[in-house]
Amino acid sequence: MLDVGRIDREQVRCRLQGLCAAVEREWPAPHLGVPAAVLVGLVARREGPAIILTRRTEHLCNHAGQISFPGGRIEACDAGPAAAALREAYEEIGLAPGRVELLGCLLPHTTVTGFRVYPFVGWIEGVGRLALDRYEVAEVFEVPLDHVLDPRNHQRDSLVVDGVRHEFYVIPYAGRRIWGATAEMLVGLARVLGRTEDVEVQDQRLS
Numbered sequence: 135m136l137d138v139g140r141i142d143r144e145q146v147r148c149r150l151q152g153l154c155a156a157v158e159r160e161w162p163a164p165h166l167g168v169p170a171a172v173l174v175g176l177v178a179r180r181e182g183p184a185i186i187l188t189r190r191t192e193h194l195c196n197h198a199g200q201i202s203f204p205g206g207r208i209e210a211c212d213a214g215p216a217a218a219a220l221r222e223a224y225e226e227i228g229l230a231p232g233r234v235e236l237l238g239c240l241l242p243h244t245t246v247t248g249f250r251v252y253p254f255v256g257w258i259e260g261v262g263r264l265a266l267d268r269y270e271v272a273e274v275f276e277v278p279l280d281h282v283l284d285p286r287n288h289q290r291d292s293l294v295v296d297g298v299r300h301e302f303y304v305i306p307y308a309g310r311r312i313w314g315a316t317a318e319m320l321v322g323l324a325r326v327l328g329r330t331e332d333v334e335v336q337d338q339r340l341s
Contacts, residue, residue: 141182141183141279141327143176143235143237143257146176146237146238146255146257146327147237147238149326149327150237150238150239150240150255150326151238153238153239153240153241153326154238154239156241156242157215157239157242157252160242161214161215161252163250166242166244166250167244167245167248167249167250168207168248168249168250169207169208169215169218169249169250169252170205170206170207170208170218170249170250170251170252171205171206171208171212171215171216171218171219171222171251171252171253171254172202172203172204172205172206172219172222172251172252172253172254172319173186173203173204173205173219173220173222173223173229173234173253173254173256174203174240174253174254174255174256174319174323175203175204175223175229175234175256175258176237176255176256176257176258176279177258177261177276178257178258178259178260179276179278181278182278182279182280183278183279184276184277184278184279185276185277185278185279185282185320186203186204186227186229186258186261186274186275186276187201187202187203187274187275187276187277187312187316188201188202188203188204188226188227188271188272188273188274188275189201189202189271189272189273189274189275189310190202190270190271190272191268191269191270191271191272192272200313200314200316201310201311201312201313201316202315202316203253203316203319204219204222204223204226204227204229205218205219205222205223205226205251206218206222206225206226207249208252209221215239215252215254216236216239216252216254218252219252219253219254219256220234220236220254220256225267226266226267226270226271227264227265227266227267227271227274228263228264228265228266229258229261229262229264230262233258233259233260233261233262234256234257234258235256235257235258236254236255236256237255237256237257238254238255239252239253239254239255240253240254240255240319240322240323240326241253241322243315243318243319243322245314245315246295246300249315251315251319253319253322255323275308275310277305277307277308277312279327281305281307282305282320282323282324283324283327283328285324287305287306287307288303288305288317288321288324289303289304289305289306290302290303290304291303291304291313302314302317302318303317303318303320303321304317305317305320305321
């Protein structure tokens with residue numbers, strides 16, 4: 135397990151090494167779902183890195199009111215998934231791409247709502263002044279990386295949709311309920327950063 139208080143970008147980059155090959159092998163793959171990309175932003179803090187998350191507004195068609203990473207659909211104008219993640223982070227919360235150093239990515243995931251999500255991990259020394267897109271983003275906040283890495287915070291829950299039961303992770307934090315695709319990707323990040331030896335990593339389908 136990495137010492138979260140002393141973790142730096144090179145340690146994260148090392149743990150992520152090789153995972154982007156999965157994206158390179160399959161991209162583009164529209165048959166797997168609507169392509170989307172998110173930024174898993176690690177903000178350098180004195181007490182240890184923190185992860186940027188947003189709460190979506192209640193009127194959106196997809197995942198209204200849920201906690202998510204900055205991100206969205208990959209557009210034709212984007213050079214690829216990584217560029218889309220940076221663009222969306224800028225459009226949603228005003229995080230300038232120049233403040234983000236991409237370190238690698240997690241494995242792509244498919245949501246039950248039909249999105250194929252490509253998560254890119256970036257290191258941020260300073261977020262600067264943020265400007266939220268109030269149509270899509272109700273708030274932006276940070277959750278400490280050590281909270282995410284602690285397996286005691288990886289709870290399980292389920293719900294029934296159209297007669298089908300879906301199980302998913304829930305990570306509670308400061309009165310918030312991080313669940314579904316976002317929690318799954320956070321648990322995936324915890325597994326990558328917490329492993330002590332190389333293991334075979336398989337693609338996952340999100341609940």
